[in-house]
Amino acid sequence: MTPGEMSRTRLRAWLAAGIWTLAGVGFAVTFFAGGGPGTLPEDSPRHLTGAVALAFGFLAYWLVLWMTRQRGGEGPVADERDTQILARANQATLVVVLLGIFGLSIGLWVAYEGEGGVPAGWMWFLAYGSVVLAFVTSAVATLILDGRMGGYE
Amino acid sequence: MSEGTIRSHIRRLRFENDEMTQQELAERAGCTRQTIGALEQGGYVPSLALAFRIARAFGLGVEDVFEYEP
Numbered sequence: 001m002t003p004g005e006m007s008r009t010r011l012r013a014w015l016a017a018g019i020w021t022l023a024g025v026g027f028a029v030t031f032f033a034g035g036g037p038g039t040l041p042e043d044s045p046r047h048l049t050g051a052v053a054l055a056f057g058f059l060a061y062w063l064v065l066w067m068t069r070q071r072g073g074e075g076p077v078a079d080e081r082d083t084q085i086l087a088r089a090n091q092a093t094l095v096v097v098l099l100g101i102f103g104l105s106i107g108l109w110v111a112y113e114g115e116g117g118v119p120a121g122w123m124w125f126l127a128y129g130s131v132v133l134a135f136v137t138s139a140v141a142t143l144i145l146d147g148r149m150g151g152y153e
Numbered sequence: 154m155s156e157g158t159i160r161s162h163i164r165r166l167r168f169e170n171d172e173m174t175q176q177e178l179a180e181r182a183g184c185t186r187q188t189i190g191a192l193e194q195g196g197y198v199p200s201l202a203l204a205f206r207i208a209r210a211f212g213l214g215v216e217d218v219f220e221y222e223p
Contacts, residue, residue, distance in 0.1 A: 007187040075176075079184040080200050081191060146187075150196020 008068050008077040009085060010146045015064045017139035023057030024132040026050075031128075037121030050128055057135065085149060089141035096137045101130055157223040164193045166211050166218060181210035 006014070030049040031040065040046055070077050104126055112118045167173040175189040182189070183206055191197035192207075199207070199219075208218045 007185055010187075075180045076183060076185060079188050080203060081188040081197050082185070148196070150191035150194040 007082065007146065009082040009142060012064055012068055013139045013142035013146065016061055016135060017143065019060040019064065020057050020132055020135040020139065023053045023060075024129075024136060026053030026056070027128050027132060031121070031125050037119040037125060040119075040121030040124055047124075050124070054128055054131060057132070061135070081149065085142055085145045088145050089138050092141040093134055093138040096141075097130055097134045100133050101126065104129070157221055158195075159198045160195065160220040160222060161192050162218055162220070163189065163207065166213070170211060178207070178210055182206040 027050050030046050030053060031037070034043060034046060068077070104122075108118050108122055163178070167175070167178060175186045175193075179186045179189050182203065184203060188197065188199075188203075189207075192199060201215075204215050204219055208215045211218060
């Protein structure tokens with residue numbers, strides 16, 4: 001299937017999946033390289049790199065939305081089927097992000113229970129990670145649902 | 154109670170209408186080509202409004218285009 005044969009929703013989802021996976025890898029490398037959560041609070045360059053990774057995700061995704069926008073004289077680029085796909089994808093995203101945050105929070109509690117406190121760097125990971133997880137999950141769920149609901153031969 | 158299934162005759166009707174393309178039908182019905190493809194494959198059940206628009210694009214009634222099987 002070429003990009004021209006894809007619906008605008010599918011094309012956006014593929015691009016979003018790529019962009020946010022890249023941003024996530026950048027953010028994860030930043031987090032785990034150079035000492036992990038323990039040294040993060042005092043490491044400003046790593047804060048900045050992580051923020052740049054996330055900013056890249058938002059800017060690139062915004063650019064994709066802008067470049068694939070509805071143009072004058074063009075037929076509808078999205079319809080009720082796309083709305084339904086996105087609604088279901090968002091439902092799936094909500095559940096996955098909730099489970100992700102729950103799982104990581106409980107995991108941290110179990111891991112650091114005996115120490116009386118969790119390194120503050122993990123809160124940074126939780127905050128940034130939940131954003132990346134939400135966008136990647138939404139894109140992947142959109143691709144799965146778009147495939148399952150037909151439209152491609 | 155079972156929801157039943159909705160079958161469409163869109164593919165046949167397109168060919169009976171001068172081999173109308175999916176894109177042409179989509180433009181007439183105000184939806185995307187992929188939705189027409191999904192309807193032909195039975196992967197998507199349209200809203201009542203879209204069903205009417207598709208039927209009108211063929212100059213037919215809804216029940217001539219879509220069939221309900223309990």
